[in-house]
Amino acid sequence: MKFPVPVTLSELARMTDSRVMGDGSAHVSGINEIHKVETGDITFVDHPKYYDKALASAASFIIINRECEPPPGKSLLFASDPFACYNRIVLHFRKFIPASGNISSTSSIGNHTVLQPGVFIGENVTIGDHCVIHPNVTIYDHTQIGNHVIIHAGTVLGADAFYFKRRPEGYDKMHSCGRVVIHDYVEIGAGCTIDKGVSGDTLIGKGTKLDNQIHVGHDTVIGKNCLIAGQVGIAGVVTIEDDVILWGQVGVQKDLTIGKGAVVLGQSGIPKSLEGGKTYFGSPTQEAREKMKELALIKRLPEIVEKLKKKNLGH
């Protein structure tokens, strides 16, 4: 997330009861978690294991729970609980405001776009032209929708990321400040849920079509002209390249890439990145041909056991 206008590091220090190590007058342009951070942004790190990664990241500013020299060109905020500081900054800029009606007056709805009854449109939502939003769809704050988009009934765009930090007293929520972005000519079926990014965008590319009851996690980016069938579940921070086809009930684990044009057959479970241009099956997935051979061999197990028995008798 970018701030509406850049903010000095000292101001963020005051907001979070933390201490500047470096240049307090430097301007911070936005806040992002480590996967999405860009030059000018602030991020956080609270575990020694990730100190080096955070300090070497694109972030110009880092909230950290160790006193140390800022790397060249960067400044730091020292705090005992950087995660809590990150949340305080996010909540300062993305305060939850109870809706004053079904369609927020801060939203922008294009020409020839139809909103059916029961649709909820949050703050600062933009919807393009020639869209149809079917009944009882919920669109959370800051969602961006292009032109010629169809969203079927009961679908939810922009609910919070499923992202928690375990503390001794229970789970602490990482507050989401990202968005859902839907490009032109996308169609989304009924009963889908597409979460907003933690700090970046969950994105569905031009011309991609989703069937019903599909779940897409935070910060996942889906390419153009993909076809995703019913009840597919896609975790967070996944990249799906163009022209991918996922058949029904496929499950995709977080933080991986499915290459351009890959086809994944029904009920497959994808635990790691898949090369494009191939067909996959199984949980965990293998190339479909290989998996089919394996299934055929398993069917021959009784015969194999029989042979082994005979050999034993022969000796």
Add this chain to the structure above:
Amino acid sequence: MKFPVPVTLSELARMTDSRVMGDGSAHVSGINEIHKVETGDITFVDHPKYYDKALASAASFIIINRECEPPPGKSLLFASDPFACYNRIVLHFRKFIPASGNISSTSSIGNHTVLQPGVFIGENVTIGDHCVIHPNVTIYDHTQIGNHVIIHAGTVLGADAFYFKRRPEGYDKMHSCGRVVIHDYVEIGAGCTIDKGVSGDTLIGKGTKLDNQIHVGHDTVIGKNCLIAGQVGIAGVVTIEDDVILWGQVGVQKDLTIGKGAVVLGQSGIPKSLEGGKTYFGSPTQEAREKMKELALIKRLPEIVEKLKKKNLGH
């Protein structure tokens, strides 16, 4: 779909900028895709592979992208893009009209039927007597619901079929003109999605009970007194006969039949038709007993490998 009144073939030619080959004064009673087409109907074909099938089908009229002699008793429309013509005819008769309220004035609601808050009822919907439609249910245009039907909250009946034609520039939607038809004494759980037929009916037979979060694809026909557990996904054009039981998270591929009284255990994946009266398990499904034996043999693999090793040593 049948037209409100029969239409001459010439009129459809004008509507679609196509050319009559045969009798333009013949009356066309309806439009259906190839799986559902009946005598008197028009259908379309655009790939040489399916020309013969379409010309020999029950259709009395075929939109085709080849100049040819009509088969005896049939007439044709010649067009370079039959799929687009089909869509234009469908959209002419099933134009999407934005709702003027939550409950369309063209719908018919029976006696002693309760519609809870947030329910949306589209155009030309019929609901029988003694039904309860729980909050935030969406019922699209043309849905037919019998008597003593219960539909739980958030369920969506009649969203569009997931049916697209791949073109060089992206996916082109086949517009649905079918319906959802729910017979008497059906109960449907919360968060289900049942798509309308592409041109025919998606049907749920008398006394069948659906749990929550079930997806039923277009043109699927479910028999009487079936029991379908949570999160089952059923693709399009499936036939499920009477008294079938599907346990949780089962996936059913398109265009197959599950025979009367079959029982399919949880998480099974059904890739092809199943005989009735048997119990199945696995993805892909096998008879449950056979699958259980296989699982037991797989557990013996370490022992098998051990035996093979010993034999190698022995020689």
Add this chain to the structure above:
Amino acid sequence: MKFPVPVTLSELARMTDSRVMGDGSAHVSGINEIHKVETGDITFVDHPKYYDKALASAASFIIINRECEPPPGKSLLFASDPFACYNRIVLHFRKFIPASGNISSTSSIGNHTVLQPGVFIGENVTIGDHCVIHPNVTIYDHTQIGNHVIIHAGTVLGADAFYFKRRPEGYDKMHSCGRVVIHDYVEIGAGCTIDKGVSGDTLIGKGTKLDNQIHVGHDTVIGKNCLIAGQVGIAGVVTIEDDVILWGQVGVQKDLTIGKGAVVLGQSGIPKSLEGGKTYFGSPTQEAREKMKELALIKRLPEIVEKLKKKNLGH
């Protein structure tokens, strides 16, 4: 369910056209099915297989279709159809009343709790302080929600149990009179469905977090600080102890226990109880390490078959 005030057994006999065997003046404090029944309650039994279990249960009163001597300290109701009697008593005390508005006037909503547009709140619902209920959520009658609870859009709490008795003429619904109870600091994602208990409570413990599109069946009890990922399906009467983690698309069969701190990997299917403190994978589940070994051995099947072939040649 407890009755608002205790009721004499004779009164229940009149209500159900059944006959008292024992003390008609005894007071009955509530009605519960056999899994949840407590001293003072009435339950029912209609199959000889379960007579002894019901008569020896905690129930003080049993509706039964056999004439017999009441056990010491208990009284019976004789009826030819005890299931129907049970339903009549439940429906007498839990009559379905059509809503008069979106938020029932008999509900109690705490301080600083936000109800977004399109939310439905049924009769006798209690929601604590500092909660956010996002748009188009449906909360059925009698649901209890603690403090600091977040429920995302489109979720449904308290739909009826999926519980039917097969009769020659079709399925007969067991009417639910239980509740959904959500403890403090729970967060529930979008598009979830949590069914009410048949006669007891479906419960989610303090600090537990649910992702999107999760289904939780009737009378299931989930402990504290669990993490349940997207599209998990949990059947009825399951016990999930504290600190359990279920990854995406896991399926849990009914009537089992998952021990404290167990972790179950994505798409696993759980057919029987799991010990706590371990990691599981597969459908059906095994310990993850064991399952991984098995998968590795299956990959060696081609080599094993090859070896067997060679041995055949060698002899």
